[in-house]
Amino acid sequence: MENFVFQNATKLLFGSGQEKDTGSETAALGKKALLHYGGGSIKTTGLYDRVKASLEEAGVEVVELGGVKPNPLISLVREGIELCRTENVDVILAVGGGSVIDSAKAIAAGVYHDGDAWDFFTGKAEVTKTLPIGVVLTIPAAGSETSAGSVVTNEEGEYKRAFGHESLRPKFAILNPELTYTxxxxxxxxxxxxxxxxxxxxxxxxxxxxxxxxxxxxxxxxxxxxxxxxxxxxxxxxxxxxxxxxxxxxxxxxxxxxxxxxxxxxxxxxxxxxxxxxxxxxxxxxxxxxxxxxxxxxxxxxxxxxxxxxxxxxxxxxxxxxxxxxxxxxxxxxxxxxxxxxxxxxxxxxxxxxxxxxxxxxxxxxxxxxxxxxxxxxxxxxxxxxx
CATH class of the missing domain: 1.20.1090.10 (Dehydroquinate synthase-like - alpha domain)
Known part of the structure; x- marks a missing residue:
């Protein structure tokens, strides 16, 4: 057996209806959140409305960025970074699957980086500081809700690359099996x-x-x-x-x-x-x-x-x-x-x-x-x- 150090600080809230605590968990991390998500599924299922209501009740101001694709793109990450800087966002809430969470992680790291976020994926830069991330998971697959890694695609050159840092583990992850029914x-x-x-x-x-x-x-x-x-x-x-x-x-x-x-x-x-x-x-x-x-x-x-x-x-x-x-x-x-x-x-x-x-x-x-x-x-x- 190899020597190892194990630490996973992500708080899991597992079970039916746990998304009701999204607001309180997010408010503990900041008062202005980037709500990051993919297509329209969270709206058609009603999850979007429930999350928004929970955030509002907890006094969390919301800035939105949807449009994450199944293989998340660095172009949207760059857009998210600028949005977080302009709006003085202090926490990111990823509602979706691994692609949304991976995109959120890249944004969280890029906000405090002077160069391009792709630098992390090519090894040209190391993470020094990140915005905190919370998750409401809708797709059991990537495990990104508790991992330290992010995978993103760069349209230029068709590169799909990964990077990781302990600070990128989400602070909390809400896992309700009912959200996966559809x-x-x-x-x-x-x-x-x-x-x-x-x-x-x-x-x-x-x-x-x-x-x-x-x-x-x-x-x-x-x-x-x-x-x-x-x-x-x-x-x-x-x-x-x-x-x-x-x-x-x-x-x-x-x-x-x-x-x-x-x-x-x-x-x-x-x-x-x-x-x-x-x-x-x-x-x-x-x-x-x-x-x-x-x-x-x-x-x-x-x-x-x-x-x-x-x-x-x-x-x-x-x-x-x-x-x-x-x-x-x-x-x-x-x-x-x-x-x-x-x-x-x-x-x-x-x-x-x-x-x-x-x-x-x-x-x-x-x-x-x-x-x-x-x-x-x-x-x-x-x-x-x-x-």
Whole structure:
């Protein structure tokens, strides 16, 4: 087990009706809030009105910025930064899913930065001070409600990049399973894939003596798998929605990653796909992860066999560990397919036109991944396996 320091200061308010406390929680952080959100869904469901009423009751003045896209854009982040400066905003309230929260984080950091906010994503600048962030979560997926990271797309060059800082963890996050009832099934499935991928990234590690977090990863994955079809078949099943909602948070609040070095190569590889083609991040991960697994499993066949056994109940064949490992990978692909996710680039009409370009961009700053360090030709091969 690796040395680690673990701290997650995000306050969770979980359960039915918790959004009623949005105003009081926000008021504790500031008196003028940027209300940041995506499209019109929070208005059609009535959440927008409830949040606005709660903020008004708590005496919080509101400035609004909607329009966040599923792969949030740096152009809107820049607009948000200027709005916060002009209006003297002192807290950001993100109402939506991971894209809204990621955009809010970039704005929160950029307000106090003299240069361009993209500097954070290219490593040219470090965070020194941020506005506090609160969250009302509507999509269980990215885990951004308690994480320290942000992922944003730059339209110039079609770059999708990430950065993180402890100060970017939201101060509070409101998680009401009922707010996820109206999610389209495809978006629900993308979220299930995203949170599963966050666990995969941590599970496949070269760190040894990590049985506690192995078991936590495996248990969380088994719970996601168990409840996935229920939330798709019964969208208003509160108990199943609650399990999936909390699993998404656990998957990315760093609990599952302590004492181990995660991989994150698949995320870097997928970012090049959604950065160019603007597909849902979860869908991209459903395509890339099985291909990555097929490419790297021989690096540690025993770990992949353990994964097959503990997560998918596949009996380990000591005379054929490779067969066991491959059976586990097949189950991953079958599961994604069963919840309506694409598992091939061809499923989303992506051909090999940009493979060379995407592979080169993925490794611009050096090899990607930790479990197996991948160079340009490795990344290109994974795209080919995903085709």
């Amino acid at each position: 999610l389209p099934s495809y978006q629900t499935a993308c979220g299930i894939t995203d949170m599963s991928a966050h666990i995969f990234e941590r599970y496949f590690t070269n760190s040894t003596h990590v049985d506690v977090t192995d078991r936590l990863c495996e248990g969380t994955l088994r719970s996601i798998i168990r409840h996935a079809h229920t939330v798709l078949d019964e969208p208003e099943n509160y108990d199943a929605r609650a399990e999936i909602l909390y699993a998404g948070t656990i998957a990315h609040n760093d609990t599952l990653g302590v004492g181990r070095i995660g991989d994150w190569g698949s995320h870097d590889i997928e970012h090049e796909v959604s950065g160019i083609y603007d597909i849902a991040h979860g869908a991209g991960l459903a395509i890339i992860f099985p291909a990555w697994m097929k490419y790297v499993y021989k690096h540690d066949v025993e770990r992949f066999a353990q994964f097959a056994n503990r997560v998918w109940d596949i009996e380990i064949d000591l005379n054929d560990l490779e067969g066991t490992a491959l059976a586990g990978i097949e189950q991953v692909e079958n599961f994604f397919d069963s919840i309506g996710m694409p598992t091939r680039l061809s499923d989303v009409d992506i051909d090999d036109t940009h493979f060379e370009k995407m592979a080169a961009k993925a490794v611009e700053n050096g090899p990607v991944g930790q479990f197996v360090k991948l160079e340009k030709e490795d990344v290109k091969r994974i795209y080919e396996l995903a085709q």
